[in-house]
Amino acid sequence: MLSARFLLLRLPLTSRSLCSGVAAKHGKTPTMADVRDKLREIVGASTNWSDHQQAMAERASLSSMLAKSQSNLPGKTMKDSRQEVHLPLGSEPQLREKYLTFHNTVRFGRILEDLDSLAVLISYSHTYNPALKRSPLSIVTALVDKIDMRQHIIYPDCDIKFTGHVSWVGKTSIEAKMHMSQFMNGAYAPILDATFVMVARDPQNKRAAFVNPLIPEGPEEEKLLQEGEANKVRRVELSTASLLKVAPTDEERKIVHSLFLNTLDTNTVSFRSRLLPPNSVWMEDAKLKGLEICHPQERNIFNRIFGGFLMRKAYELGWANACSYAGRRPTLVAVDDILFQKPVEIGSLLLLSSQVCYTQDQYIQVRVHSEVFDPLTRQHSTTNIFHYTFASDADVPNIVPKTYGESMLYLDGKRHLNQTVHP
Numbered sequence: 001m002l003s004a005r006f007l008l009l010r011l012p013l014t015s016r017s018l019c020s021g022v023a024a025k026h027g028k029t030p031t032m033a034d035v036r037d038k039l040r041e042i043v044g045a046s047t048n049w050s051d052h053q054q055a056m057a058e059r060a061s062l063s064s065m066l067a068k069s070q071s072n073l074p075g076k077t078m079k080d081s082r083q084e085v086h087l088p089l090g091s092e093p094q095l096r097e098k099y100l101t102f103h104n105t106v107r108f109g110r111i112l113e114d115l116d117s118l119a120v121l122i123s124y125s126h127t128y129n130p131a132l133k134r135s136p137l138s139i140v141t142a143l144v145d146k147i148d149m150r151q152h153i154i155y156p157d158c159d160i161k162f163t164g165h166v167s168w169v170g171k172t173s174i175e176a177k178m179h180m181s182q183f184m185n186g187a188y189a190p191i192l193d194a195t196f197v198m199v200a201r202d203p204q205n206k207r208a209a210f211v212n213p214l215i216p217e218g219p220e221e222e223k224l225l226q227e228g229e230a231n232k233v234r235r236v237e238l239s240t241a242s243l244l245k246v247a248p249t250d251e252e253r254k255i256v257h258s259l260f261l262n263t264l265d266t267n268t269v270s271f272r273s274r275l276l277p278p279n280s281v282w283m284e285d286a287k288l289k290g291l292e293i294c295h296p297q298e299r300n301i302f303n304r305i306f307g308g309f310l311m312r313k314a315y316e317l318g319w320a321n322a323c324s325y326a327g328r329r330p331t332l333v334a335v336d337d338i339l340f341q342k343p344v345e346i347g348s349l350l351l352l353s354s355q356v357c358y359t360q361d362q363y364i365q366v367r368v369h370s371e372v373f374d375p376l377t378r379q380h381s382t383t384n385i386f387h388y389t390f391a392s393d394a395d396v397p398n399i400v401p402k403t404y405g406e407s408m409l410y411l412d413g414k415r416h417l418n419q420t421v422h423p
């Protein structure tokens, strides 16, 4: 239980004074609700679940509209995909309810959903073909490369603005960069920067589909494009160096061995007898699990489970685990490398499992693994891995692995923390 004193300390300053007169004039700037309506229109999504099969059959017929190669598609500029979207939390109290936490901050899980929808709209704007009524592309989220928090408190009653555009393209993939800011003290202040990788598929989401080339305009855009290229190289390097594929480095092996030695009982001189060092928690005692039944309400425009919903659920579970571990409410520092490996079908049983996998001073690195479970075949298959970095306002106990598998999770967590906190 959180003490009342603690709650008082952690409550943000009353934001009303910060954003008084918020009713920022948006004119006809789209809102998040407009973004979702627009996406449904672009792909011809069914509004009722009962119509989804017909809508999917109609989309299948769009296959012939796909480009045979990337060079057949006209180049687009970053301007073509640029979007600005408002979330009028300050001026629309009814909307605020959806975003509000008990602690009078904004539910970050909801922001993840909005970023996901915006990244999809940005990608559709880049691939827009005025000759077609509907887009033949199914654009799905493949990876949340990074979300860097520039400010840790998001006020629930100040207007929010999202901006973003395509920053790099491959043959069938698109990198979208987005920024979120909040209206405070008469101006918009930066809250976070996000980079998502989206992948274009055919109308039935069965194979990859080409996207328009990107033409940079001016040195700033050239630089963004080069950064996108470097990001792609980094992603390939990271995946080839994954601890699931290759052994840890010499330095990492030493860390694991030293953790092991620290837990040996010097009296018994046995490899089996293990003792928990002071101010530490065994990794097996820092897990939190959840189950989601994937109802039609959470479907995306392609009648699969919306990626943003998965991120929200995984974030909330990860946050609860970090909160329970620290014994106080942590703040989010960064989100990185959220991998969408397989689509989640409507009706699935989705098992979410969160694990504190690395700690350092006040930082807590949490990994959430999600898998679908088929009760008929009893088969499990991994759909997503999520990585969240949290910070507490005091140092937290050290997490200690016992098995070799846990040690690999520990090293993976350390890599993620080093990348997000001390890049």
Ligand SMILES: CCCCCCCCCC(=O)SCCNC(=O)CCNC(=O)[C@H](O)C(C)(C)COP(=O)(O)OP(=O)(O)OC[C@H]1O[C@@H](n2cnc3c(N)ncnc32)[C@H](O)[C@@H]1OP(=O)(O)O
Binding pocket: 036, 039, 116, 117, 120, 139, 140, 141, 142, 143, 169, 170, 171, 172, 173, 174, 197, 199, 201, 208, 235, 299, 300, 301, 304, 305, 306, 307, 308, 339, 340, 341, 342, 343, 344
């Ligand atoms: C109702 C209102 C809601 C409105 C919001 C709508 C939002 C809709 C968006 C979603 O919700 S999507 C749902 C969440 N995402 C998923 O379910 C995706 C699940 N994952 C997959 O289906 C596949 O893993 C994926 C299509 C992403 C990749 O499949 P493959 O690994 O077979 O891809 P392939 O090898 O053919 O590579 C295709 C491209 O993807 C790139 N790629 C694949 N995995 C990647 C990765 N992990 N990171 C970066 N790029 C990646 C790859 O480099 C390549 O790019 P280039 O052609 O440009 O070189």
